[in-house]
Amino acid sequence: MYKTVIEPRVSETDGVGHINNTVVPVWFEAGRNEIFRLFTPDMSFENWRMIILNTNIDYTDQIYFGTSVEIHTWVEKIGNTSLQLYEELWQNGRLCAKGTAAYVNFNVEKQVKEPIPDSIREELALHFKD
Template sequence: MYKMTIEPRVSETDGVGHINNTVVPVWLEAGRNPLFKLFTPDHNFDHWKMIIINMNIDYESQIYFGIDVEIYTWVQKVGNTSLQLYEEVWQNDTLCAKGHTTYVNFNVEKQASERIPNDIRSELERHFYEVEKHGN
């Protein structure tokens, strides 16, 4: 599992007094930074590998300014060229959002998906989500 702490900003708070739903996908993406580094160590967009192909988010509870948020990212499945992530957003010991995101390992120059290399696959397997522990 990858973990990141986010400090909500005033500008992310909407007129109803909670963090706007459009902010959560951005926070989830921030939680994926270690994965981006794994696939593209130099963060050079000319060689970028991870292309998002699907994202689904369920909003469970409101999120508020002034209280840190924890972003948890697990690898749920690794295919030949793609991987699926399971992600959660927590604030004050409350699950606020959860989602699934699928990426494909993509070669920008060839404009084609590529097999996930074995060394990356091994690292991803260290972060597998265990249903027995978490219940989702």
């Protein structure tokens, strides 16, 4: 599992005192940074490989400003050219959101998807969800 700690900002809080629902997809994406680095070690957009295909989020509890949140990211499936992630957002020991994201390994220059290299597969396999 990859773990990312995020400190909620005042600007992410909505009029009823919750973290706005539009913020959670951004936080989940932040939890994927180490996976992005596997595919694009220099993190440059000129060499970017990870193209999102689908994302789904279920909101299970309220999220508040003033307390950090943890994003937990697991690998659920690895295909030939794509992978599916499972993510959870926790605050104060409560599961507040969960979701999935699917990505494809894509060569932007050639405009084609490409197989995920074995070395990346091996690293991703260390983070499978039980």
